Amino acid sequence: MLRLEKRPSPSAFWQKASPFLAVILTMIAGGIMFAALGKNPVEAIRTIFWDPLFGEFAFYFRGQLLVKAGPLILIALGLSLGFRAGIWNIGAEGQYIMGAIIGAAVGLALYPTENRMIYPVMVIAGAFGGWAWAMIPAILKTRFNTNEILVSLLLVYVAQTILAKAATGFLRNPEGAGFPGSRNFSSYPAASNPELIAGTGMHWGVVAAFIAVIAAYVLLQRHILGFHIKLAGQAPRAARFAGVAPNRLVVLCMGISGALAGLAGLFEVTGPAGQITIDFNVGYGFTAIIVAFLGRLNPVGILFAGLLMALTYIGGEMASTNLGLPSAAIQAFQGMLLFFLLASDVLTNFRVRLSTKAVA
Amino acid sequence: MxxxxxxxxxxxxxxxxxxxxxxxxxxxxxxxxxxxxxxxxxxxxxxxxxxxxxxxxxxxxxxxxxxxxxxxxxxxxxxxxxxxxxxxxxxxxxxxxxxxxxxxxxxxxxxxxxxxxxxxxxxxxxxxxxxxxxxxxxxxxxxxxxxxxxxxxxxxxxxxxxxxxxxxxxxxxxxxxxxxxxxxxxxxxxxxxxxxxxxxxxxxxxxxxxxxxxxxxxxxxxxxxxxxxxxxxxxGAVLTPPARAGKAKGEVALEVTGLSVASPIPFGTSLKNVGFTVRKGEVLGIAGVAGNGQDELLLALSGELKAAPEAVRIDGVAMGGKGPNDRRRAGLVAAPEERLGHAAAPDMSLVENALLSGVVRKGLTKRGFIDWAATETFAAGIVKDFDVRTPGTHVAARALSGGNLQKFVVGRELSQTPTVIVINQPTWGVDAAAAAAIRQAILDRAAGGAAVVVISQDLDELLEIADNFAALNGGRLTPTRPVQGLTVDEIGLMMGGTHGMEVAHHGH
The missing domain is CATH 3.40.50.300 (P-loop containing nucleotide triphosphate hydrolases)
Structure with a gap:
């Protein structure tokens, strides 16, 4: 019988090194899987990890990297605060959609006015949309002790329905010949989120993500609020002893994660996506949960995890088009990454013992 | 035989x-x-x-x-x-x-x-x-x-x-x-x-x-x-009982009247109309068999459980409706019984644990931002003053032995120049030498003018350090009596006698 025994104090080296070990193990196990599928494993791994950064078409894919990583990082940072405190917002996808809808609606209502203040107002409206959507599970939890996991998750599907209604109804482009979808923000300069430096993929959302990384880092390391968030997650009774009001923390953490998801949605709809469409959301809100854990709920870790996750998405798409790898294999590959990370985390904190239940 | x-x-x-x-x-x-x-x-x-x-x-x-x-x-x-x-x-x-x-x-x-x-x-x-x-x-x-x-x-x-x-x-x-x-x-x-x-x-x-x-x-x-x-x-050593200085009692620092709160713990004991007063320089010992409302009383005094505003008065100010940090500001510190998970966060360092309850009275934040240098000084001071045996202040709380962590937790509260101190089971699971040190520290604070409430299941401990004595029994507190002149029989009866359990021995 194997059993796990908690290490008295985990090695500082392995705490830092385990994500790298996980990536290497994923490459090995993924390579074996690709080989079993009859593909050249070295080529497949190279296509996923190397080509998007340094390959022939890297000039295009490098930009895509930031475009994809931006919203992932922004959302994951918000989620990580709640996760640290034991508050499980699973519905970032819905908050992302609502931020996009509310922000876009404000911009579209002002069309075609040109004013410098329009975009900042839209940004605030986007954050508000995500915040308000997250307040529903937060208030239900604090008032009626409902489970925030279920409520926030189910609200994703409500948000998707509202999105469909927006794309086909109240936000539909009046000049769109009846096709679903709103006006495209790329033809409305006051409300658009253009690429700031050509070819880099850098847009205001990416800038916001970088700022959020720094803000979250300072919050967790230097501010009493960050300390209380960590304390509430690690030792809830000690947190109450320290004067933390659990309900206030729920409202705060849900609010921050909702607002950041809403911001991500607003930046996406006004930038890379360009317009409100029925299938505007592509799962950033769910993938961000993986990013948050991959980055071990640490702001800097999330920055790298977001970039890595974006890379596997872009590289994975390349591999499936260039090498004909099934997309399920790519998903399995991404799953392996999370699996190996969690496994090496467990082994960092616990050691495996052969149980000696001998009868002497 | x-x-x-x-x-x-x-x-x-x-x-x-x-x-x-x-x-x-x-x-x-x-x-x-x-x-x-x-x-x-x-x-x-x-x-x-x-x-x-x-x-x-x-x-x-x-x-x-x-x-x-x-x-x-x-x-x-x-x-x-x-x-x-x-x-x-x-x-x-x-x-x-x-x-x-x-x-x-x-x-x-x-x-x-x-x-x-x-x-x-x-x-x-x-x-x-x-x-x-x-x-x-x-x-x-x-x-x-x-x-x-x-x-x-x-x-x-x-x-x-x-x-x-x-x-x-x-x-x-x-x-x-x-x-x-x-x-x-x-x-x-x-x-x-x-x-x-x-x-x-x-x-x-x-x-x-x-x-x-x-x-x-x-x-x-x-x-x-x-x-x-x-x-x-x-x-393995010669024991010296704690020294008590004769002291003049000051005015009332903690006044509890009609304190009734429901227990937040399943199968817990709700407090029913608890009342007592403690003067400055005085130690009140509260005895009782485990599970008779001790945990609830600590929570209600520390502010983790709120009660009617008038039920708890600190230095004459009604604080019953306030939370832990407001009560700390008013001068009350508390040390819960459970060291790991309640008084201290197991996986956090001693520095972080010093911040946990010391932030208010020691002024360890400026506009919400933590002054880690000052916190570290505070933690190091506790380790030194209370002889906490640890390799350093960056060690996780759970790595300390029970006695050393208890010295840290009690030391953290006593080092905040409190006017009212509430401690549940101050020496539970602590070796005799550490227990003597903790009791002495409590008596020193009382001599310095603090009002102290010690909740304990160790009668010997209470009789050693308390001036006044009361017992919790089914969530009710007996009237307070001076320790001097109390007999073991009287104490037993205050604790509920045999709790209605029949005595079925017929003289062996």
Whole structure:
């Protein structure tokens, strides 16, 4: 019988090194899987990890990297605060959609006015949309002790329905010949989120993500609020002893994660996506949960995890088009990454013992 | 009246990573003997009995039970050979009744009706009346212990191990228990009795084996020794009781009136109309058997449980409706009983744990931003002033031994120049030297003008440091009385006497 025994104090080296070990193990196990599928494993791994950064078409894919990583990082940072405190917002996808809808609606209502203040107002409206959507599970939890996991998750599907209604109804482009979808923000300069430096993929959302990384880092390391968030997650009774009001923390953490998801949605709809469409959301809100854990709920870790996750998405798409790898294999590959990370985390904190239940 | 040799333990050794729990331990126990295992916390008593009960396997050495080599691989085997154990912490399900709980602990339980009958018969025979149909959640601590004892007696044990059985009993209940144990011994059952309460051992036990740091340091016949002699054998040093300075009492610093709060703990005890006052420079000791509202009282005083605004007054200001940090600002600090998880966050460093409750009174933040340098100084100061043995302040709280963490937690609160101090179980699970240091520190703060409330289940401790005495019983607090002139009998009655448990011994 194997059993796990908690290490008295985990090695500082392995705490830092385990994500790298996980990536290497994923490459090995993924390579074996690709080989079993009859593909050249070295080529497949190279296509996923190397080509998007340094390959022939890297000039295009490098930009895509930031475009994809931006919203992932922004959302994951918000989620990580709640996760640290034991508050499980699973519905970032819905908050992302609502931020996009509310922000876009404000911009579209002002069309075609040109004013410098329009975009900042839209940004605030986007954050508000995500915040308000997250307040529903937060208030239900604090008032009626409902489970925030279920409520926030189910609200994703409500948000998707509202999105469909927006794309086909109240936000539909009046000049769109009846096709679903709103006006495209790329033809409305006051409300658009253009690429700031050509070819880099850098847009205001990416800038916001970088700022959020720094803000979250300072919050967790230097501010009493960050300390209380960590304390509430690690030792809830000690947190109450320290004067933390659990309900206030729920409202705060849900609010921050909702607002950041809403911001991500607003930046996406006004930038890379360009317009409100029925299938505007592509799962950033769910993938961000993986990013948050991959980055071990640490702001800097999330920055790298977001970039890595974006890379596997872009590289994975390349591999499936260039090498004909099934997309399920790519998903399995991404799953392996999370699996190996969690496994090496467990082994960092616990050691495996052969149980000696001998009868002497 | 001891008979022939029952169990002999020969040179048993057990090491855990970093600590030798038992080193070459030998002792013998005969049929009908009440044998005490005496030692401080961490002396290795628990490890030793766990080996006898089959929970832990010794690294070396051997045991002989009734002439046969004895090496139980699991408690089931030990029970089959007639070894039974009553643990300090009960393993009972509160939502099940007595008979169901007993059945859960048996290998092949008989039908419920037959079992209920046997429980009644056995419990009455040994003077421990129990109603098999009652819900365990409704029983007092003493009655729960009866359930555990009866569960053992049903197996007709040859050796009964009791781990600190009196820590949950009033003095009157202790007397009932002792009568039962003497009756068992007179019938030939051997009893291995673990405790650090010396007077009990002197009145009950025939022989004693004294452990210190995993080794047998002495054996003696308790009746022929004084408690002090045994204590010094146990600690290995000469003990000095804490010094109390004569002090003038100041004005009332903490006033509690009509404090009633519902317990947030399932099967907890709600506080009912609790009232007392503590003056500056005074120590109020609150006794009570575990589970009579001690945890709730601490929560209600620390601010974790809110009450009516007028129910708690600190320096005359109504604070009953305020949370912990407002009360800290008003001068009240509190140290809960549970060190890990309540008073301290296990995985956080001592620095972070110093911040946890020290942030308000020590001014460790500026506009919400933490001054880590000042926090570290604060933590280092606690470590130094209270002699906390730790490699440094960046060690996680859970890496400290219980006694050292307790010194840190109590030190953290006492270092905040409080006007009111509330401590639940200040020396629980702490070795004698550390306990003496903590008590002295509490008395020093009282001498410095703080009002102190000590909630404890250790009567000796309360009588040693308290000026006034009250007891919690079913969530109600008795009127406060001066410690001087109180007798043990009176204290027992204040704690609830026998908690309505029948005394069924008819003079042995």
């Amino acid at each position: 001891t008979g022939k040799l029952l169990l002999s333990v020969e040179g048993v050794t057990k090491a855990y990573p970093g600590v030798v729990a038992n080193s070459d331990v030998s002792f013998q126990i005969s049929e009908g003997e009440v044998h005490a295992l005496l030692g401080e916390n961490g002396a290795g008593k628990s490890t030793l009995v766990k080996m006898i009960y089959g929970l832990v396997k010794p690294d070396s050495g051997r045991m002989v039970l009734r002439g046969q080599a004895y090496a139980p691989g699991k408690p089931g085997q030990a029970r089959a050979l007639g070894v039974a154990m009553v643990f300090q912490h009960f393993s009972l399900f509160e939502a099940l009744n007595v008979a169901e709980n007993v059945a859960l602990g048996m290998e092949n339980p008989p039908p419920m009706k037959a079992l209920a009958g046997r429980i009644k018969a056995v419990s009455e025979e040994y003077g421990l009346p129990l109603d098999p149909a009652r819900m365990v959640g409704d029983l007092s601590a003493g009655e729960r212990q009866r359930v555990e004892i009866v569960r053992c007696l049903l197996q007709d044990p040859k050796l009964l191990i009791m781990d600190e059985p009196t820590s949950v009993l009033t003095p009157q209940e202790v007397e009932i228990l002792f009568k039962t144990l003497r009756q068992l011994a007179s019938e030939g059952t051997a009893i291995l009795y673990i405790s650090h309460k010396l007077e009990e051992i002197r009145s009950l036990c025939d022989e004693a084996t004294i452990l210190r740091r995993g080794k047998v340091v002495a054996t003696c016949t308790p009746r022929e020794r004084t408690a002090r002699e045994m204590a010094e054998l146990m600690v």
